[in-house]
Amino acid sequence: MRARSIKRRLADLAVHLLTAASALAILGAAGHILLSALIEGLPVLLRGASFFLEPPGPPGGDVGGVSPSLAGTLVTVAIATLASTALGVPAGVMLSEARGSPLARAAERAVELIAESPSIVVGLVVFTLLVVPMRTPSALAAAVSLSVVALPYVAAQVRESLAAIPLVYREAAFSLGLPKWKTVFLLLIPMNARGVATAVLLGSMRALGETAPVLFTAGAAFQAFYGIDKPSSTLSLLVFFFAGTPYENWRKLAWGAVLLLAMLSTSLAFLTRRLSSGVRM
Numbered sequence: 001m002r003a004r005s006i007k008r009r010l011a012d013l014a015v016h017l018l019t020a021a022s023a024l025a026i027l028g029a030a031g032h033i034l035l036s037a038l039i040e041g042l043p044v045l046l047r048g049a050s051f052f053l054e055p056p057g058p059p060g061g062d063v064g065g066v067s068p069s070l071a072g073t074l075v076t077v078a079i080a081t082l083a084s085t086a087l088g089v090p091a092g093v094m095l096s097e098a099r100g101s102p103l104a105r106a107a108e109r110a111v112e113l114i115a116e117s118p119s120i121v122v123g124l125v126v127f128t129l130l131v132v133p134m135r136t137p138s139a140l141a142a143a144v145s146l147s148v149v150a151l152p153y154v155a156a157q158v159r160e161s162l163a164a165i166p167l168v169y170r171e172a173a174f175s176l177g178l179p180k181w182k183t184v185f186l187l188l189i190p191m192n193a194r195g196v197a198t199a200v201l202l203g204s205m206r207a208l209g210e211t212a213p214v215l216f217t218a219g220a221a222f223q224a225f226y227g228i229d230k231p232s233s234t235l236s237l238l239v240f241f242f243a244g245t246p247y248e249n250w251r252k253l254a255w256g257a258v259l260l261l262a263m264l265s266t267s268l269a270f271l272t273r274r275l276s277s278g279v280r281m
Helices: 002-045 049-053 067-097 102-116 119-134 139-163 167-175 180-191 193-208 212-217 235-242 248-277
Strands: none
Touching: 002 248, 049 067, 067 102, 067 139, 067 180, 067 193, 067 235, 102 139, 119 139, 119 212, 139 193, 139 212, 167 180, 180 193, 193 248, 212 235, 235 248
16 A cells, blocks of 8 residues: 555656646747847837838848838738638627537538648638739738638637526526527627627737738738738738848848737737636626
8 A cells, every 4th residue: 555655646746747847848938939039129129110110121231120011910910800700700609509500510610620721721722712813912812811710719719608608698588589699699799798809819819920821812012011902911921031031130120020929919818818817607
């Protein structure tokens, strides 16, 4: 018995040490990324308004700014968020309230397929269906690809948040004679407004940092923002193209864009955490 007790304690200690080491490794990796972004990117951001209002400088010249890429990011993420919300919220409602029906099962398989597909495949499909007929990459095509990538996250979050509402609220609404669609849209969704807002923010976070889908769809217009139907760029694309160049000013600009992306993502994550912690059923 004593030998078994010692073995159990040793096994317990080994598991605790392993989990602690894993947690420290994750924290160390995240800390290294954030610290590197701060050290390299903060001097660029401290240049002031020029970083946000100017285009990139010429190769080997002044650092310049990320104005066209920032504008492209805000426009594409905004359009992608609107599109993924318009499609993802009804999809999540159907997955929650009509589960078991043939249409809901088909929608669930479609959402799972999109979620499991590599995002670069989504970009290639949008390139074939939208960029080729338009004969030009554009911010609109980039937004469509990002909305497809964000859609499963919105639908899944809405489904889970609605499924957490106790059945008694639905039964009370039905007992008062409310049809199902009124129960959902006049009772359940207003009750779950924070959950829906969390889903929207999760979709925005997913769209904000994506690079692969916009490689095929956005173009590489780093000097100006020409409109939603013309070639554009995003902050992630700027990092992708500028970080590996031999020009020091472009590499500095890429680090500034990395820090800006990290700040935006952290802000969205903080809002998401606050909203999700406030969801009450």
